[in-house]
Amino acid sequence: MIDARKVAVTAVTAGICLPLALxxxxxxxxxxxxxxxxxxxxxxxxxxxxxxxxxxxxxxxxIATFLAMGYFQGYTLHVWxxxxxxxxxxxxxxxxxxxxxxxxxxxxxxxxxxxxLIAVPVASLVCGLWVHTVNLxxxxxxxxxxxxxxxxxxxxxxxxxFIVGTPLLRTLTSFVKQSPMYIWRE
Amino acid sequence: xxxLKTKTFLTYLDSSNPLLLLHPxxxxxxxxxxxxxxxxxxxxxxxxxxxVALASLYPVLRVPFxxxxxxxxxxxxxxxxxxxxxxxxxxxxxxxxxxxxxWGSFVSDRTLMYMVTVMLRISCMILGSTLVFLSLRDxxxxxxxxxxxxxxxxxxxxxLSMRFSILFIxxxxxxxxxxxxxxxxxxxxxxxxxxxxxxLTGVPLMxxxxxxxxxxxxxLELKGFPPKGKRTYIYEFVWKQEDVVAAILLAVxxxxxxxLRILGLFGFPGWPFV
Numbered sequence: 415m416i417d418a419r420k421v422a423v424t425a426v427t428a429g430i431c432l433p434l435a436l437x438x439x440x441x442x443x444x445x446x447x448x449x450x451x452x453x454x455x456x457x458x459x460x461x462x463x464x465x466x467x468x469x470x471x472x473x474x475x476x477i478a479t480f481l482a483m484g485y486f487q488g489y490t491l492h493v494w495x496x497x498x499x500x501x502x503x504x505x506x507x508x509x510x511x512x513x514x515x516x517x518x519x520x521x522x523x524x525x526x527x528x529x530x531l532i533a534v535p536v537a538s539l540v541c542g543l544w545v546h547t548v549n550l551x552x553x554x555x556x557x558x559x560x561x562x563x564x565x566x567x568x569x570x571x572x573x574x575x576f577i578v579g580t581p582l583l584r585t586l587t588s589f590v591k592q593s594p595m596y597i598w599r600e
Numbered sequence: 601x602x603x604l605k606t607k608t609f610l611t612y613l614d615s616s617n618p619l620l621l622l623h624p625x626x627x628x629x630x631x632x633x634x635x636x637x638x639x640x641x642x643x644x645x646x647x648x649x650x651x652v653a654l655a656s657l658y659p660v661l662r663v664p665f666x667x668x669x670x671x672x673x674x675x676x677x678x679x680x681x682x683x684x685x686x687x688x689x690x691x692x693x694x695x696x697x698x699x700x701x702x703w704g705s706f707v708s709d710r711t712l713m714y715m716v717t718v719m720l721r722i723s724c725m726i727l728g729s730t731l732v733f734l735s736l737r738d739x740x741x742x743x744x745x746x747x748x749x750x751x752x753x754x755x756x757x758x759x760l761s762m763r764f765s766i767l768f769i770x771x772x773x774x775x776x777x778x779x780x781x782x783x784x785x786x787x788x789x790x791x792x793x794x795x796x797x798x799x800l801t802g803v804p805l806m807x808x809x810x811x812x813x814x815x816x817x818x819x820l821e822l823k824g825f826p827p828k829g830k831r832t833y834i835y836e837f838v839w840k841q842e843d844v845v846a847a848i849l850l851a852v853x854x855x856x857x858x859x860l861r862i863l864g865l866f867g868f869p870g871w872p873f874v
Binding site: 492 | 631632635636638639673674677678680681685686688689690691703705718722725726729733753756757758760761762763764765767768769772799802803805806807809810812813814816817818820821825826
């Protein structure tokens with residue numbers, strides 16, 4: 415059942431990530447890859463938001479990416495399948511790893527930090543493989559740029575999540591815990 | 601006296617502008633169909649014709665040409681990406697090979713043709729999307745998506761996202777100015793240092809986002825969200841004759857493009873991708 419809280423999480427996550435996605439594409443573009451960025455700033459926001467609020471945070475990242483990337487590459491099946499689904503998979507992958515490892519997003523315990531160190535690269539790699547395989551199939555990139563795309567995606571996403579997302583989780587999780595939307599209950 | 605203006609996602613348009621007066625469903629349909637048609641067409645000449653047709657819609661619909669300047673940086677960004685990808689990484693055989701690169705890629709006459717075609721395709725999408733966004737208001741987005749069968753909650757969430765993105769751009773500017781006044785240098789240093797400076801704005805931006813999230817959830821609950829039973833709407837959009845004509849023209853454009861592609865006229869022999 416969709417309620418006001420879930421809509422608020424999704425809308426605000428998408429609202430914050432949309433301009434960040436546009437900034438990321440314009441400020442740090444990757445030669446050879448349209449609508450890609452070497453430092454995917456919104457990932458640094460939607461990863462923590464997904465770890466705090468669950469699938470609704472990831473859905474916000476998905477909407478933001480579709481709207482932002484759509485402007486560059488069209489509001490078509492390609493962009494929806496490509497960046498938008500990719501950016502839904504990545505934070506959900508991180509959330510799944512946290513659930514499987516029984517870790518918490520405040521990164522206080524050693525187990526939490528290990529989960530974070532595993533979740534971010536794994537999620538970024540899975541997403542990078544997905545995004546650039548779809549890009550290749552739709553002819554937006556040429557075969558040699560598939561590797562460039564996967565590697566830059568992996569680095570760009572992981573860097574952004576580690577640099578932006580880690581301090582957000584460490585400093586703001588205790589604040590977020592007061593919210594009724596926080597999904598981790600002891 | 602200045603004419604009355606209406607605020608849209610990208611600009612202010614004269615309130616009497618024909619594009620602004622279109623039914624929201626037609627605007628959302630146009631956004632989708634302009635982009636999908638650019639995907640359907642493969643051949644460069646029809647794509648060029650489509651590009652010219654989209655560009656000529658600007659003066660026809662009395663949308664100032666200077667608004668296209670907003671799309672120019674995006675077009676350049678896409679052009680560089682496609683050029684680099686095709687020049688450095690393609691192996692498309694052609695009748696003339698201009699040069700070969702040490703890693704086995706080469707540039708033939710066909711490479712250049714494909715490169716221009718992909719560039720034209722993405723340019724058409726940016727041109728078409730800009731045209732629609734120049735006339736799209738948040739209310740259009742909600743009513744347009746609902747008119748196309750989207751559930752109210754989904755349409756409302758997407759419209760809220762667009763509205764919040766504008767609020768966050770203002771928040772970002774305010775936070776950056778406050779940081780600059782405190783002596784922070786947000787644009788100094790190499791890429792990593794600049795990336796780290798994002799963090800300076802990231803924490804306060806996230807705090808604002810969390811507060812807005814809390815407030816929004818309270819406001820939505822107070823307003824009785826999610827709606828139960830049959831709801832009423834503040835705006836009534838009636839399909840006018842020109843809306844019906846515009847919708848039919850869009851449907852014809854889509855159907856014709858698909859048909860011509862199936863018949864091979866919009867195809868591009870040897871197109872190396874699916």
